[in-house]
Amino acid sequence: MSGILKAVCLSAALLFGSLAHAQETxxxxxxxxxxxxxxxxxxxxxxxxxxxxxxxxxxxxxxxxxxxxxxxxxxxxxxxxxxxxxxxxxxxxxxxxxxxxxxxxxxxxxxxxxxxxxxxxxxxxxxxxxxxxxxxxxxxxxxxxxxxxxxxxxxxxxxxxxxxxxxxxxxAMFKRPWYLEGMARLMETAFAGPERLQRYQQASSGPVSCQDVIGESYSAVRFWWEQQDAQAIEIPASLSRLRYTDGTPVFTNQRFKHGEMVKRVLEELGDLSRNTAQSMDLPSYRWPVREQGSKDFDAPMCQALAKVLH
Structure with missing residues (x-):
């Protein structure tokens, strides 16, 4: 293939990729x-x-x-x-x-x-x-x-x-309740501490695995809560001093022991999302709604999490 033809093919590929990305976003x-x-x-x-x-x-x-x-x-x-x-x-x-x-x-x-x-x-x-x-x-x-x-x-x-x-x-494109709602409920503890999780923790006897919660939603927070980092992240003074109009602190909690874990999980699931799109010939972002919420992703998601959780 001549250099000119290669350049034309490369330009066409880049143009097609740019158009496809624009359509997706x-x-x-x-x-x-x-x-x-x-x-x-x-x-x-x-x-x-x-x-x-x-x-x-x-x-x-x-x-x-x-x-x-x-x-x-x-x-x-x-x-x-x-x-x-x-x-x-x-x-x-x-x-x-x-x-x-x-x-x-x-x-x-x-x-x-x-x-x-x-x-x-x-x-x-x-x-x-x-x-x-x-x-x-x-x-x-x-x-x-x-x-x-x-x-x-x-x-x-x-x-x-x-x-x-x-x-x-x-x-990531995955819309599984145990991941979305369980982890979002965990994030609330950064603001208000763990007391709000007592009813979920009482339902657990012993360690909780990813597979234990794949059929759950908000209560899956009991799995995420166990994935604590070795060191807690302190809530900065700039956030601790924030007050609502009635004087109530925005952050009543002083530290969060899940910060590094949350970042690792989101990045790992992001990699899995991109790899899944490629292997299943799906667009990077515009997955069919049924695919986004498919239970078929529970097992590979748990496997991916095992790489980054203690």
Whole structure:
């Protein structure tokens, strides 16, 4: 093959690869009618919060004791999200969702405070460009989190929990409950300590293996809790001093004994995700939903975890 032909073939391959990557990471346009009722927004860093003070999606409590023009619950929600982001990325050194190749087109994390039929929050794995109607302009490409409008962030860690899901989505494609919910529940202990896990630990007698929890969801935290590092990570003073508007500390815990483990796990599952996509001839990121949640991945996930867990 001549040098010119090789160069042409290489250029074509690079162009095809670039186009394929762009198609995989592109944002779908979505009509989200509730946006019309969320008449207030506040932005800080990578977060944009959408909320209402009247109507169906109105905050349960709109008091503004600090007089900054923003309801205290929104101040507290934004504080928890920013604190969680700083802890995950700056202290644990996890790659933030918006810095992951999967979300190369996303520019912000939209947090919608809504009346939810059930649950306190929800994090979505695909980036979208949302608009209130088909004729309206779309917002910039972003990720999405829903938070229940009844929730009091100074008493509930759902925002930090849901944000961690975005970190998980950025690393790997697997959507198995024992991994997603079990590990996200573990992350709550960085903020509030292990007391919240007592009901899960009481269900365990002896060591818990990965295989023991593959059929579980939140209760799988009992497996993750056992995977402690030799040395705990101290919560930095810059985070320990943070207070909600009522004076409650954002972090009531002083140390976290799972930081290095969490990073190893996410990186190992990221490698497994990429290798699985290649071996199964799947796109790197746009796996069919059924594949993402397939039980067939439990065994290889447990095998991968065995490499990096004590």
């Amino acid at each position: 592109q944002c779908a346009r979505q009509v989200f009618k509730s946006m019309e009722q969320l008449s207030h927004t506040v932005e800080q860093g990578e977060f944009k919060l959408w909320y209402a003070t009247q109507g169906k999606h109105a905050l349960a409590d709109t008091q503004d004791l600090n007089g900054n023009g923003v309801p205290d619950r929104i101040d507290d929600l934004l504080l928890q999200l920013q604190a969680a982001r700083d802890f995950y990325s700056d202290v644990l050194h996890l790659t933030a969702p918006l810095r992951q190749p999967r979300y190369a087109q996303a520019h912000t994390i939209n947090v919608y405070v809504l009346a939810m039929r059930k649950g306190n929050g929800l994090a979505f794995h695909e980036p979208v460009q949302s608009r209130p109607s088909r004729k309206a302009d779309s917002e910039p490409c972003g990720l999405r989190i829903y938070v229940n409008n009844q929730l009091d962030p100074s008493r509930n860690l759902t925002p930090a929990h849901e944000l961690f899901h975005l970190y998980q989505y950025g690393y």
